[in-house]
Amino acid sequence: MGFTAVDYGTMVMLLILIAASLAMYFIKDLLHAVIVYGAYSLIMALVWLQMNTPDIAITEAAAGIAMTVLMMVVISRTSRKED
């Protein structure tokens, strides 16, 4: 069978992903944007797990945490507000 529709749980998670990525674009406070990115990364790891790829789920969780930490360091060294 060709195309299979995702179930409702995955659909809700994908909608949260869209909302989070739009929020990251529109939020002016960079610290809040990084926190939203952490939530995005967590939901994305769950989506990968739903799609039966635990490899990518572990990588997404680890890389998401690492990128969050690095962006926090950059924010602590520069200004917090976006111009």
Next chain:
Amino acid sequence: MRDFILKRVAALLLPFIQMYGLYVILHGHVSPGGSFAGGIVVGLAFIAFTTIYGLERGRAKVPEKVTTLVESYGTLWYGIMGMVGIFKGAPFLANKIAGIDLGELGALSSGGLIGLIGLGVGIRVASTMITLFSTMMEEES
């Protein structure tokens, strides 16, 4: 960030975090995970140590000379493991064709050279994360 409870909890937890990272690296071919994810976990353990104990002690634990050497030789290790196939008269990065005994399916040694390659890639990713973090921390604001 100079908190007593934080330091004690980190001293208890960080060895297990590093051991988990090495487990993910070495079991990359038989279980979920891989050298990239495991390397990031190992690097994050050192990053947490640097964040909690200060930049000087973190630098003393992993000096800049060590990260430079590990980044270079981790990549070279990948090439050396690929050349094993050529020395055996098989294509580059050959594994079973090169005559390596893969053993029982699902065992840790059933990956042949992949586990050794993953070890090189893992420590290289870890030292890259440490280098990124300490470069950003040392920069003057």
